[in-house]
Amino acid sequence: MLASPHVSNAAYLTHFSAEQSCLNIERFSLAYAGKIALRELTLSVPRHRVTAFIGPSGCGKSTLLRAINRLHDLNENATHSGRITIEGEDIYADNMQVSELRRRIGMVFQTPNPFPMSIYENVAFGLRLQKRMSKRKRDDIIEWALTSAALWDEVKDRLHKSAWQLSGGQQQRLVIARTLAVQPDILLLDEPASALDPISTLKVEELIRNLKSQLTLILVTHNMQQAARVSDYTAFLHGGELIEYGPTDQVFTNPHLQRTEDYITGRMT
Ligand SMILES: Nc1ncnc2c1ncn2[C@@H]1O[C@H](COP(=O)(O)OP(=O)(O)OP(=O)(O)O)[C@@H](O)[C@H]1O
Incomplete structure (x- = not known):
């Protein structure tokens, strides 16, 4: 059952x-460089749900996702104000360790980016950065992560083969498994299926729906049908501002604002 949201003013x-x-x-x-990309956004993301960020190109979806993962830290031109908190902790606080933040908030990008190593080593990568762990425990986590990413059955007999031998859709599920292995609380997905064929896309969508029992997901997508199929809540951004945010069914079938309807129905691109 979906969380019943409070409705703000x-x-x-x-x-x-x-x-x-x-x-x-x-x-x-x-x-x-002084040019506003996000303006005074206020938004809370519900636990164990899929929240989609939608909006026309350049509205700030990826900028927001990157801000949640502190990927702007090395960009001297990017300046921000306001707060983002995870479970009440300010992600930009001086005492926040960025590596630990990125373990808690994993991110998957548009193009699958497996490392040039075996399937096994890809998923083991983050685990090896953590404290000493027995091989048995590591193997168990790798099997669990690949199973959670709906890939185990396809790769269990070739774990030590190169990850680059996998298809694009399998590579994207491998990247998701690599992210899951370090047990994040939140998974950010920036157009995770846009480089995939239709069948792989459906597999990734099914995976996203299944994963919400384990963690919270935020999905950036240009694909309206995809947002409607997989998300519980949808945030519509335009010109760097949050325009409308609500249960996906409602945003898609009965939006409050004309601007949202224009975008959903393709009258605004
Ligand atoms: N590294 C950067 N340096 C300067 N401007 C940037 C940078 N990244 C994004 N922008 C600008 O910030 C605005 C928001 O871009 P962003 O990529 O977040 O939008 P988006 O909604 O994700 O777009 P798309 O759907 O096309 O990926 C745009 O005007 C873009 O040109």
Whole structure:
């Protein structure tokens, strides 16, 4: 059953209580070389749900996803204000370790990017960075991660073969397994299926729906049908602002605002 959201003062901006949400974005703004890309975004992301960020090209979806993972840290031109918290902890606080943050918040990109090593070593990669672990335990986690990513049956007999021998769709599921192995709380997916064929896309979508029992997912997609198929909540961004945020069914079938309807129905690109 979906969490029943509180409705904020604006009926078209769903708000979740602290107990329901694991990630809170509070009046967050980001500019590149002084040019605003995100403006005063306030948004709470519910735990164990799939939340889709949709909106026209350049509206700031990827910028927001990258901000949640602190991927702008090395970009001197990117400046921000406001707060993003995970389970109440400010992700930009001085005492936040970025490597630990990225373990807790995993990210998967548009193009599958397995490392040039075996299937096994790809999934073991993050585990090897952690404290000493027996081979038995590591093997168990690798099997669990590959099973969770719906890939185990396809690769269990060739774990020590190069990851680059896998198809694009399998590579993307491998990257998801690699991310899951370090047991993140949140998984950020930036157009994870846009480089895949239709069958691989459906597998990744099914995987996303299944994974929410284990963690919280945020999906950036240009594909309206995909957002409608896999997400529980949808946030519509435009011009760096959050325009409408609510249960996916409602945003897609009965949006509050004309701008949302125009985008959903393809009248705005
Ligand atoms: N590294 C960067 N340096 C300068 N400007 C950037 C940078 N990255 C993005 N921008 C600008 O910030 C704005 C938001 O871009 P962003 O990539 O977040 O949008 P998006 O909604 O993800 O777009 P798309 O759907 O096309 O991927 C755009 O105007 C873009 O040109």
